[in-house]
Amino acid sequence: MKALTYQGVKDIKCKEVNDPKIEKKDDAVVKVTATAICGSDLHLVHGLVPNMPKNFILGHETMGVIEEVGPSVNDFKKGDRVIVPFPVACGHCWYCGHDLFSLCDNSNPHGETGGILGYSETFGGYAGGQAEYLRVPYANVGPLKVPEELADEQVLFLTDILPTAYWGNLIGGVKKGSTVTVLGCGPVGLLAQKFAWALGAERVIAVDYINYRLEHAKKYNNVEVINFEEHENTGRYIKEITKGGTDVIIDCVGMDGKKSVIEFIETALLLQGGTMSAITIASQAVRKGGTVALVGVYGLRYNQFPLGDFFSRGITLKMGQCPATAYVEHLLEWIKTGKIDATDIITHRLHLEQGEKGYQFFDQKQDNCIKVVLYP
Template identity: 70%
Template sequence: MKAITYQGMKNVKVKDVRDPKIENPDDIIIKVTSTAICGSDLHLIHGMIPNTPKDYIIGHETMGIVEEIGKDVKKVKKGDRVIVPFPISCGHCWYCEHDLWSQCDNSNPNGEAGAIFGYSETLGGYDGGQAEYLRVPYANVGPTIVPEELTDEQVLFLTDILPTAYWGVENGGVRIGDTVVVLGCGPVGLLAQKWAAYMGASRIIAVDRVEYRLKHAKQFNDVEIINFEDYDNTGEYIKDITDGGADVVIDCVGMDGKMTGVEKVETLLKLQGGSKSAIEIATQAVRKGGTVSIVGVYGARYNAFPLGDFFARNITLKMGQCPVHSYVDPILDIIKSKKIDPTDIITHKLPLNKGEHAYKIFDEKKDDCIKVILKP
């Protein structure tokens, strides 16, 4: 089969690779109908995720048709159309039983963190879904059948970014009448703005430096927009225009934010886990006693992390990988009721064999690219 493979720093290739096979009795194989490039995939090709070998198949936002099933699979059958949550979860460990699916104790043989499709040996070593076929383990737990009347584009994001954005807003405790700042207008940030409005926020401020993404946020989500390049201290500016800060700040940026020169050097030397620019804006943009919800992916330890600023202002920090499994069915109902339309973020639909081009325009923010869907 063909798949997008990691070849090194800023280098992916579409290659012919081995077809997946049933390895355990609760595995399935799906024929991929749609897959997407996630912002966190860029962390792989930027060299920020360790233990990613050459020729490794990447990608964790995937759906398709069940092609083959193991003998113990009961949840789905051959021919079913399913989405596959990005965390790989066994369903019966303490964490899965307590809805912390992304922290599964059994799916990752290589460390304490839970496993993720296509996201390095450190996070399980499982092949990713930017391919023609995908092996899905623990198939009685993860895959969810989706209604035929809904298009792939309507449901594909249930695999990751739609629940992640929802969880980030919910984790922030957004309530009716709140002021919410969303840092980042990539796919997760744009969806977080939609969910903040859905949950009743009265004022939503979107922050980015890419003008076409800010324009999209304004046009489709009707939010206030701020280009952080326009201000010496964006956090202080937000504090001023909100009379003391936002109730909730949602960081949808993570380690790929704008780096200082020092951070660039330290990151290359593995002394720093990437940028902390979004965190630094959040320290000042949130009101005293407010909440900062972090869904952007961060890496290793960070020098000069502004912990004292948070402590001094009684800020609550919440963060982590979304336990997607808990959110798939509720959000699917919301999509079916047409209360949320996630499809406006899709700017490009390309064949899988154009994967190298797709990564380039997504990474380099060319051709007004926000979200790419690939069709094998």
């Protein structure tokens, strides 16, 4: 089959690789009908995630049709159309039993986080879904059947960015009357803005430095927009215009945001896991007693983390990989009723064999790229 593979830093190639097979009794194999490039895939491309072997198959936002199931798979059969959430989770450990699927104790022998499809040996070594076929471990737990009347593009983002954006609002405590600042206008940030309104927010502010993404946020999400390059201190500016800061900050940027010269050097020397610029803004823009939710991916440790600022202002920090599996059924109902529609963020539709170009558009923010969907 054809698949997008990691060949080294900033080197992605579409190659012929072996088709996946049933390896365990509760595996399934899915014939992929649509897959997407995620912002966190860029962390792999940039070499920010360790233990990425050459020829590793990328991708964790995938859907398709069941091609084959193992003898212990009870919930699916050949021909079922499914989305596959990105966490690999056993379904029976303590964490899975408490809906913390991204912290599964049995799916990743290499760390505290549970397994993730297509995300390096560090996260379990599971081949990803930017391919013609995908092996799905623990198939009784993750996949969700989707109705035929909904198009692939309507449900594809249930695999990751829809639940991640929703969860960011939930852990941030967004409710009726909340004021919310969303840091980042990439795919997750744009969806987090939609969910903030849906959950009753009174005011939503979006921050980025890429004008076409800010324009998209303003046009489709009706938010206030701030270009942080236009302000000497964006965090203090937000604190000023909101008369003390917003109730909730949702950081959808993570470690791959715009870096200072020092952060470039420290990251290259593995002294720091990327930028901390969004965290700095959050520490200044959140109101006293407010909450900062970190859903952008971070790694390693961070120099000059503003712990004292958070402590002195009584800030609650919440963070982690979204346990997406816990929210897909609920959000599918929102899609069915039209309460949420994520399709406006799709700017590029390409064939899988054009995936290298898709990564280039997305990484370098060319051609006003926001979200790339690939079709095998």
